[in-house]
Amino acid sequence: MEQFAPVKRSEDGQPVRYLIVDDSVFARKNLARMVESFGGQVAGEAGDGITAISEYDRVTPDIVLMDITMPQMEGIEAAEKIVREHPNARIVMVSSVGYQENIVAALQRGARHFVQKPVKPEVLYEVIKYVMRDDGAAARSAGAGA
Amino acid sequence: MTSSPEDRANELRELFFESATELVQNLNEQAMHLEKAPGDPETLRSLRRTVHTLKGDAAACGFRELSELAHEFEDVLTLENPAATPLVPDVALRAADVFTGLLEGYRLKKKLPNIEPLRLEIARLAHPGSNGIVEKKPAKRASPVAHWSEYERMTVAKAVAAGKRVYHVRVPLDPQCAMPIAARQMIKVALSALGEVLALYPGDDAPVTRVEIALSSEKSAEQIRAKCRIPTIAQNPRVTLWQGNASAETGAVAASTEPATTSPSVPDGKATSAPPEDSAPATAVPASDNTLRVDTEKIDNVLNLVGELILAKSMWQQMLHEFARRFPKDDLHGKFSDVMAFQARALNDLQRSVMKIRMVPVEQLFRRFPRVVRDVARQSGKDIELVVKGGDTDLDKRILDALAEPLTHLVRNAIGHGIESAEERARAGKRPQGTLRLNAYHQGNQVVIEVSDDGHGIAVERVRQRALSQGLLSVEEAAQLSDAETLDMIFRPGFSTAAEITELSGRGVGLDVVQSVLDRLKGTVQIETEAGRGTTFRLRLPLTLAIIKALLFGVERRLYAIPLNSVVEIARTFEDEVHRVENYEVLQLRNQVLPLLRLGAPPDPGVESAGRKIFVLVTNSGDKKFGLIVDTLVGEEELVIKALDDQSISTELVSGASILGDGRVVLILNLMALVERFTKARGNAADSRLAGVLRAGTELAPQARAIAGGQA
Numbered sequence: 001m002e003q004f005a006p007v008k009r010s011e012d013g014q015p016v017r018y019l020i021v022d023d024s025v026f027a028r029k030n031l032a033r034m035v036e037s038f039g040g041q042v043a044g045e046a047g048d049g050i051t052a053i054s055e056y057d058r059v060t061p062d063i064v065l066m067d068i069t070m071p072q073m074e075g076i077e078a079a080e081k082i083v084r085e086h087p088n089a090r091i092v093m094v095s096s097v098g099y100q101e102n103i104v105a106a107l108q109r110g111a112r113h114f115v116q117k118p119v120k121p122e123v124l125y126e127v128i129k130y131v132m133r134d135d136g137a138a139a140r141s142a143g144a145g146a
Numbered sequence: 147m148t149s150s151p152e153d154r155a156n157e158l159r160e161l162f163f164e165s166a167t168e169l170v171q172n173l174n175e176q177a178m179h180l181e182k183a184p185g186d187p188e189t190l191r192s193l194r195r196t197v198h199t200l201k202g203d204a205a206a207c208g209f210r211e212l213s214e215l216a217h218e219f220e221d222v223l224t225l226e227n228p229a230a231t232p233l234v235p236d237v238a239l240r241a242a243d244v245f246t247g248l249l250e251g252y253r254l255k256k257k258l259p260n261i262e263p264l265r266l267e268i269a270r271l272a273h274p275g276s277n278g279i280v281e282k283k284p285a286k287r288a289s290p291v292a293h294w295s296e297y298e299r300m301t302v303a304k305a306v307a308a309g310k311r312v313y314h315v316r317v318p319l320d321p322q323c324a325m326p327i328a329a330r331q332m333i334k335v336a337l338s339a340l341g342e343v344l345a346l347y348p349g350d351d352a353p354v355t356r357v358e359i360a361l362s363s364e365k366s367a368e369q370i371r372a373k374c375r376i377p378t379i380a381q382n383p384r385v386t387l388w389q390g391n392a393s394a395e396t397g398a399v400a401a402s403t404e405p406a407t408t409s410p411s412v413p414d415g416k417a418t419s420a421p422p423e424d425s426a427p428a429t430a431v432p433a434s435d436n437t438l439r440v441d442t443e444k445i446d447n448v449l450n451l452v453g454e455l456i457l458a459k460s461m462w463q464q465m466l467h468e469f470a471r472r473f474p475k476d477d478l479h480g481k482f483s484d485v486m487a488f489q490a491r492a493l494n495d496l497q498r499s500v501m502k503i504r505m506v507p508v509e510q511l512f513r514r515f516p517r518v519v520r521d522v523a524r525q526s527g528k529d530i531e532l533v534v535k536g537g538d539t540d541l542d543k544r545i546l547d548a549l550a551e552p553l554t555h556l557v558r559n560a561i562g563h564g565i566e567s568a569e570e571r572a573r574a575g576k577r578p579q580g581t582l583r584l585n586a587y588h589q590g591n592q593v594v595i596e597v598s599d600d601g602h603g604i605a606v607e608r609v610r611q612r613a614l615s616q617g618l619l620s621v622e623e624a625a626q627l628s629d630a631e632t633l634d635m636i637f638r639p640g641f642s643t644a645a646e647i648t649e650l651s652g653r654g655v656g657l658d659v660v661q662s663v664l665d666r667l668k669g670t671v672q673i674e675t676e677a678g679r680g681t682t683f684r685l686r687l688p689l690t691l692a693i694i695k696a697l698l699f700g701v702e703r704r705l706y707a708i709p710l711n712s713v714v715e716i717a718r719t720f721e722d723e724v725h726r727v728e729n730y731e732v733l734q735l736r737n738q739v740l741p742l743l744r745l746g747a748p749p750d751p752g753v754e755s756a757g758r759k760i761f762v763l764v765t766n767s768g769d770k771k772f773g774l775i776v777d778t779l780v781g782e783e784e785l786v787i788k789a790l791d792d793q794s795i796s797t798e799l800v801s802g803a804s805i806l807g808d809g810r811v812v813l814i815l816n817l818m819a820l821v822e823r824f825t826k827a828r829g830n831a832a833d834s835r836l837a838g839v840l841r842a843g844t845e846l847a848p849q850a851r852a853i854a855g856g857q858a
Contacts, residue, residue, distance in 0.1 A: 103325060103328040113332065115378070130375075130376060
């Protein structure tokens with residue numbers, strides 16, 4: 001896999017910590033491999049929305065990569081719940097093109113960004129850099145008017 | 147199975163072309179459905195899905211033009227702009243044509259068609275009422291505020307009046323971005339973090355190729371720009387400060403706008419920098435997981451092997467007879483019989499199953515015709531309704547594929563020449579709308595496909611005159627031909643009744659293509675016409691070309707076969723029951739007089755032959771009944787047809803050969819050709835016409851044996 005200049009947390013220069021949420025083990029491993037090539041650290045994984053919420057509380061990651069269609073609780077709802085509890089949560093939705101409406105909904109509920117499946121490392125890298133560049137205050141008001 | 151990467155790539159390519167052709171066909175159908183039911187949301191959705199899949203597949207195969215066009219089209223469709231809806235069917239049909247051209251270009255590595263006209267049409271869909279080029283011209287954006295609603299404009303004006311810093315932010319979307327609506331939301335979310343979004347363009351009912359936002363913010367223009375540089379979504383945001391009154395604003399905006407930024411087309415540099423396969427969406431999955439695409443050649447192979455097994459079966463049977471003869475008391479005989487019966491049953495099922503794989507519904511062929519009819523009807527200014535029946539009738543795929551051309555020909559011909567113009571129809575007291583019917587059904591072991599129109603019919607006399615004037619008939623011949631035979635003249639090469647060859651029906655080729663294809667398929671075509679009422683072309687085709695049930699008989703100690711389904715009955719009679727009427731030999735069969743066709747030599751006049759027993763096979767070829775006089779009956783058998791190439795068989799009287807279990811070769815006769823030879827020959831008074839049409843053919847038998855034997 002391609003090598004990327006590591007993305008670090010701007011506040012302390014530490015590796016970015018990720019929570020990867022997807023019901024497919026393969027997809028999780030694939031994403032984990034990618035974020036590790038960005039110099040990141042997988043702090044936690046979840047296979048459904050409910051676990052995602054508890055994992056978020058447990059590991060407080062810098063970035064959540066969130067699938068949309070999952071059993072028990074879908075990505076949008078999980079994203080919404082996480083952002084409600086943690087307004088600074090950086091959630092990147094990961095989804096296929098067909099789910100455009102769902103992505104719009106997730107963005108309205110506080111997700112920061114989205115990447116399209118199949119995820120390309122160089123795209124995800126750019127997205128991560130963009131999302132990490134954000135000052136914490138970013139999308140706080142975003143949901144309101146949407 | 148091992149395959150090289152090139153093989154895999156080729157296989158994929160083939161798969162792509164196959165499925166893309168299918169998708170384009172769907173596009174055609176959906177577009178035409180939309181023509182009938184404008185704006186039907188379900189159809190619009192399927193149309194969009196079709197275009198979407200096509201886009202993804204094309205991108206995955208690296209066919210850039212196709213994927214881009216499909217992409218642009220999909221985008222426009224996504225908007226569900228009600229004003230554009232009436233235009234969608236036309237554009238979709240045009241798109242189907244251009245896509246077909248592109249596919250052909252890709253496949254044959256030919257020059258690609260010009261896609262710009264379609265591109266303009268698609269762009270025009272995005273802004274109905276405009277000329278399509280507008281999108282690219284700065285003129286349109288001279289007053290961007292006009293995009294915005296009254297309310298939004300008021301909000302902007304109020305904010306400016308209140309002394310707020312209001313920015314006009316224009317963000318062209320990354321053309322590779324597959325989710326423009328999500329992108330718009332993303333930009334809105336990003337900018338909301340910096341201030342207040344006062345106005346947003348486009349709204350929900352316009353194309354999203356760029357986003358324009360009026361943002362009230364205290365941040366600097368540079369900060370806003372940075373915020374808008376969102377990877378995969380937008381790169382070149384333009385941010386200008388809004389100031390002064392409305393007219394000054396628009397002026398400032400126009401001056402600062404670069405024309406190319408929002409062009410709907412993808413700038414070349416960008417498209418090539420991103421490898422096309424990257425944009426292949428993961429959603430492009432085949433329609434059904436339970437379907438397997440198999441090369442027809444592979445199925446043919448299996449079918450051939452089944453043929454060999456059937457041959458082996460009859461060899462076993464032969465052996466069993468032999469065994470029974472030599473050891474009549476051995477109880478192994480019964481066991482053998484049981485095993486063989488079991489094997490025969492399994493073999494039967496196997497054969498039927500394999501055949502079924504080859505069978506496809508005629509629907510696959512018929513579905514192209516709504517488009518053909520629509521186009522041809524438009525070109526000729528006629529109003530024509532197409533009625534399709536029996537689409538679920540199954541037919542061998544190879545036959546089906548070969549039928550496409552002749553059937554298209556017949557359909558074009560029916561619309562071009564058969565059905566009259568609306569005025570003419572009105573004069574004749576008919577409904578102004580013409581009707582074209584396609585019908586398919588099984589009849590015995592055959593499939594019948596009919597193309598009928600309710601036009602003015604074919605004037606037999608005109609056909610006769612035309613054939614005479616074109617030198618296809620001599621005066622004597624013309625006088626002798628029956629009406630049906632005269633009608634058949636239209637299938638002769640070089641025949642044309644139309645005053646000029648029109649682009650519509652003729653394409654410079656006559657209906658002879660119909661005849662030649664049907665000959666090849668061992669089918670027949672028959673015309674039924676009634677002046678003022680219309681014409682029906684009836685195509686009869688065998689279900690399959692590979693295996694036939696045949697009746698075997700002997701003539702002059704040689705073995706022949708004809709398809710069993712063409713045999714109506716078998717009559718047993720005596721030589722003195724055969725009568726002569728004019729130059730025919732006939733047989734009175736119950737209350738019918740049956741013309742006879744003597745396959746062997748006529749009885750020697752000197753020898754007493756009146757009491758000789760003969761068999762007459764009453765056959766049905768087309769609609770004509772004929773009796774074949776044969777010497778002996780051998781029985782029914784399933785024959786696996788071994789094709790004979792032209793060099794080994796120079797007579798049309800034999801359509802194929804087969805081998806029996808005991809190794810004997812059977813020639814399969816072409817009934818149609820026999821009958822034709824017979825009817826032609828009756829004009830000559832010479833007695834030789836009765837001397838057995840088959841005698842010429844029999845000489846070929848040893849040669850055919852060698853060929854067929856070699857293939858066994």
